[in-house]
Amino acid sequence: MDLNLSSSLTLVLQVDDESQIGHARRVVQKLASDNGFDGNDAGRAALVTTELTSNLLKHAGRGELHVRVLPHGSASGIELLAIDRGPGFNLHDCLADGFSTGGTQGIGMGAVDRQSDVFDVFADHRGAVLMARLYPRGSKVTDARFGVTQHSLHDDPACGDIWHLAIQDKHVSALIIDGLGHGPEAQDAAQAGEKAFASSPFSTPTVVMEDLHRAMCGTRGGAGAVAQYDAATGNLQFAGIGNIGATLITLDKSRGLASHPGILGAQFRKAQAFDFPDCSGQLLVMYSDGLQSRWNLQDYPGLMHRHPAVIAAVLHRDFCRGRDDVTVLVVPLEAANG
Template structure:
């Protein structure tokens, strides 16, 4: 299964008049992707509660919206992101409690309506995740998360990401086309097209395929990681400045890339192999994200859903002067 990369849709929540627009936008997106009236109604309810919660306890925030393609259907991902001073999660999840002095049915209702619900909060703010799928399907949630945003909300994004699943094996790509805007996106999409045709092929051959298809474009930085579940190993190949780390609960390893510009000139693309990575997080990111982050500064975050991790890294470490992509994948042989 191939998952084509897409931008994160961001809805500002700064006053109560924006809640209705957010609800209608998400409900319409769900209906466009095959949700029944009842399932789209669940999406609308969750959006209303998440947006209301942002106003109640943070004063303002953002709602991040994304479609989650799967084999034969799609889900809807909702992330409420704020920079407030945090709140009591245990209390907020109890029906009848509210930080805003209202009835307080919000987060309890969200956790019941969502197929996947997760949250992380500290003094820097909170991120709440809800993923909803059509109720007549039984496919598992795929444990990845992505936060992708273009500079100045340009409809074109020079960053491109792509995920491929084959049984329990995973192959993940990020391309950062030189510069930003439409020409950078053309370069990134050319690389993605080559990757999607054979995401699990030999790394040197795969990089050559991307290089060939990106010739004539601006070119860009490229990195891809291939997880082989049977051997619990990861093979990472990079050219240019795509950052990447393998993270376990107690340690972190940076993954090395070679210099060059794919589509223009590079000398080699030697893959690096990493053993015993089952249960690790793979985090890949473009240079629109600062590299000085450390998940150890966020106690317990490594155990949260990858979508929560991606949103927090973007919130706290986005440079704000380039397109930015953060891709987080849980490497677990349980995918099937």
């Protein structure tokens, strides 16, 4: 699987009233149609949207539907994440066909699972995250196991954060840049760095950082980090400048990946790459400083086994600072073995 995925904001639809169910359904159906879904597949996306948003009102009273287009060569997919803060629900009941607390057809999350190409859920006392990914039927797309959520401060159209993910054979290269501040000038700085990365994402991390620095000269500058994983060896290399967070996670522990101080495009010393051997099976989480750093997946039993898109959504829900742009990128390192 070869992919080169550019940064894009997460579309957030608020759901706190029944009228917003219909709005969400129409938005997703049009988005699907605009991205190559035929009438039947777009209708399938609309049906899943209706059930997910209805579920938010039934079990939590309110929540959000996060929507993302998943570019994948000639066939794009749609990702839907229904996110709430509780009080929770009986997952076993909701997965049963015919279960409804009223107001919908009660097709059940089990039917949503069958309508979706990828379905996953995590629920505890803090709330729930339900994820559905849909692709046009017959497209034979293999789902890329990664998760990302990106949001600008106050829903500004300009976002100073960017992410980029490149997958080539057994290699993964992941980038996050946080332009200084927020707004258009921060976005310009971050996009200049992303453009340099996209042209050569598998150069060594130190070369990548030097490329970012040169590309961001003359802009406001920012922080940036790149992580590269080789599934053939299990080795991960990481280099960062500034306050981009990165963590490697196993079932029983986590370790932070260190960045050096400085500002890409301004005050920059020679980058240093750190090697982390035997990383196969671990989880890589990279994030901008719009996310708090004091979180631990061990506080969420079972979450590490969920789809990385669900993990990213939970971290954003519970640890977003709310005073800056925020990006969370989650990549299971064994995914490159496919």
